[in-house]
Amino acid sequence: MWTIDSVRALLYLAVERRERGGSCCAGRRERLNGQPTDVPRPLKAVDQHWPARPARNFVKPHHATSPARTGQAFLSVQDAAEYLGLSPHTLYVWRHRRQGPPSFRMGPRGRVMYRVEALNSWIRDQELADSRSNSNLDPLNAPRRFRSSGAAVA
Known part of the structure; x- marks a missing residue:
C-alpha cells in the first residue's frame, strides 16, 4: 500500500532527476512534439501540492518528561x-x-x-x-x- 510519504519521496526523486537533465522515467527520453529531446519540461513544485510534514518524534526527550x-x-x-x-x-x-x-x-x-x-x-x-x-x-x-x-x- 502506498503511503503519502512514499509517494512524496518518489516525486522528489523524479523532480531531482529532471532537474539534473534526465527523464523522470529511467531509460525513457522525453518527447516534445513527437521528437525526442533531452530538454526537461518544467514541473510544478511537489511542495505546492503536498507540503512537507514535520518529522514525527515518537520518543520525547527524557529531560522533558522526567x-x-x-x-x-x-x-x-x-x-x-x-x-x-x-x-x-x-x-x-x-x-x-x-x-x-x-x-x-x-x-x-x-x-x-x-x-x-x-x-x-x-x-x-x-x-x-x-x-x-x-x-x-x-x-x-x-x-x-x-x-x-x-x-x-x-
Missing part, C-alpha cells in the same frame, strides 16, 4: 514506555512473560503501574548485565583457561 521534574512516583504503562523509550506493547509482552521491569496492579480497576525507582534500578541492572558496559563480563578480559593436557581453550 518523573523527577513532575514529582511522580508511579508511572502508567504508557508513561513507563515513554520513559524507557519503548512501546507500550513491549512492556505488556514483557509483563506477560514475566520479563522486564517489575510492575504491579494499583487501585480498584487494577491498572498496571511501574515504580520510578524500580525502573531506574532495572536499567542499572541491564547495564551491569551487558558485557559492553561491564568490563568484568567482557570475554576478552577473562583469564585464559587451560585443559589438563596444557592446550589453551578459547
Whole structure:
C-alpha cells in the first residue's frame, strides 16, 4: 500500500532527476512534439501540492518528561514506555512473560503501574548485565583457561 510519504519521496526523486537533465522515467527520453529531446519540461513544485510534514518524534526527550521534574512516583504503562523509550506493547509482552521491569496492579480497576525507582534500578541492572558496559563480563578480559593436557581453550 502506498503511503503519502512514499509517494512524496518518489516525486522528489523524479523532480531531482529532471532537474539534473534526465527523464523522470529511467531509460525513457522525453518527447516534445513527437521528437525526442533531452530538454526537461518544467514541473510544478511537489511542495505546492503536498507540503512537507514535520518529522514525527515518537520518543520525547527524557529531560522533558522526567518523573523527577513532575514529582511522580508511579508511572502508567504508557508513561513507563515513554520513559524507557519503548512501546507500550513491549512492556505488556514483557509483563506477560514475566520479563522486564517489575510492575504491579494499583487501585480498584487494577491498572498496571511501574515504580520510578524500580525502573531506574532495572536499567542499572541491564547495564551491569551487558558485557559492553561491564568490563568484568567482557570475554576478552577473562583469564585464559587451560585443559589438563596444557592446550589453551578459547
